[in-house]
Amino acid sequence: MQEQQPSFLINPNIKAEIIQIGEEKTPIIIIDDLAVDNKDVINYACTTSKFTNDLATFYPGIRSPLPQPYVITILQAVYRGICQVYQVPIELKLIPLNQSYSLLTKAQSELHLLQCMPHFDTSKAYHFAVLHYLNSGSHGNTGFFRHIPTGYERISDSRSEHYVSSAKAFIAENGDPMQKYVTCSDKHYELYHEVEYKPNRLIIYPGNLLHSTIVDIDTDINSDPKCGRLTANMFIDFQ
Numbered sequence: 569m570q571e572q573q574p575s576f577l578i579n580p581n582i583k584a585e586i587i588q589i590g591e592e593k594t595p596i597i598i599i600d601d602l603a604v605d606n607k608d609v610i611n612y613a614c615t616t617s618k619f620t621n622d623l624a625t626f627y628p629g630i631r632s633p634l635p636q637p638y639v640i641t642i643l644q645a646v647y648r649g650i651c652q653v654y655q656v657p658i659e660l661k662l663i664p665l666n667q668s669y670s671l672l673t674k675a676q677s678e679l680h681l682l683q684c685m686p687h688f689d690t691s692k693a694y695h696f697a698v699l700h701y702l703n704s705g706s707h708g709n710t711g712f713f714r715h716i717p718t719g720y721e722r723i724s725d726s727r728s729e730h731y732v733s734s735a736k737a738f739i740a741e742n743g744d745p746m747q748k749y750v751t752c753s754d755k756h757y758e759l760y761h762e763v764e765y766k767p768n769r770l771i772i773y774p775g776n777l778l779h780s781t782i783v784d785i786d787t788d789i790n791s792d793p794k795c796g797r798l799t800a801n802m803f804i805d806f807q
Contacts (some may be wrong), residue, residue: 574608576638578645586653589712589761590721595653596765597646597772602700605770609638609800610702613669613793624666628683628749634667634800642770643648643753643804646698650772650804656694659804667802669702672783673791676748684745685735686713686757688723689775694806699799701769707797708788709762710771711751713778716758722776749783765797775803 585598603609606678617632647662674683689697699710714721717734738756739745745756753759762782763771781797783789790796 573635573637574612575605576609577604578602578641578675582645584649590714591719591760592721592723594777595675596763596776597649597653597770599646599770600766600768602642602768602770605711605799606702609635610793610798613702613798617669617793619669619671619791619793622668622670626680626682627670627689629670629672631668631670631801634669634802636664636667638800639664639667639802642698644800646770646772650686650696651806654694654696654774656806658712660694663805663807665803665805667800669793670799670801671791671796672708672781672788673796675789676785679747679749681744684747684750686750686778686780688778689742689803690805691723691725691776692805693724693730693774693776695775696804697773697775698802698804699771699773700802701765701767701771702800703793703795703798704767705795706715706784706787708784709753709764709782711780711782712761712763712773712782713750713757714760714777716756721760721778722774723778724776738791749785751782 579601585769586595619630619632723731788797
């Protein structure tokens with residue numbers, strides 16, 4: 569028997585805010601009040617989804633596949649805007665990649681070294697993260713970081729090798745980062761912008777931006793989709 573998919577309608581009155589962040593003035597897209605009603609999508613996560621540890625990436629938590637009608641509805645709504653804002657070449661086609669509900673669950677004492685630093689998803693030029701904040705309540709923002717030794721905010725193909733070697737050299741000289749979630753500036757990375765967590769807010773940004781969740785360990789580390797930091801994470805590429 570086919571499981572019932574959640575109903576999801578885009579708010580017809582949405583307006584996209586485009587802001588330029590950092591010294592490199594990278595545009596990111598913010599859409600508030602995205603859905604007419606989020607309840608079905610959240611309820612689907614709570615009652616139907618089967619969350620498992622994310623073994624494919626360094627995400628410090630659990631994930632479950634998103635319902636496809638929900639993903640399609642969102643991508644259809646934002647596709648043209650992404651192409652316009654980021655000047656995606658017209659000959660490239662949108663390729664949906666991973667789409668999942670996400671919940672942070674890993675205690676700070678369990679973190680891998682790379683989970684204690686800002687990260688980038690890919691060095692590709694036209695790869696984007698589409699992030700929908702779902703649950704109500706107070707949860708951690710999304711932070712964007714500058715790598716101080718190189719000044720890089722985005723790690724492109726041409727910068728990747730230099731960035732990695734520079735980061736390794738910094739750690740070799742200064743030691744490993746503290747075993748905790750990165751939530752502020754330090755000698756290695758500068759936190760230069762945050763997008764506030766707000767229920768039913770959608771943000772879109774290039775995957776090669778250095779970023780991290782600004783984890784609130786009191787409210788975010790929770791495996792319960794009813795009250796944890798439940799987000800919908802969609803990754804797309806243009807090829």
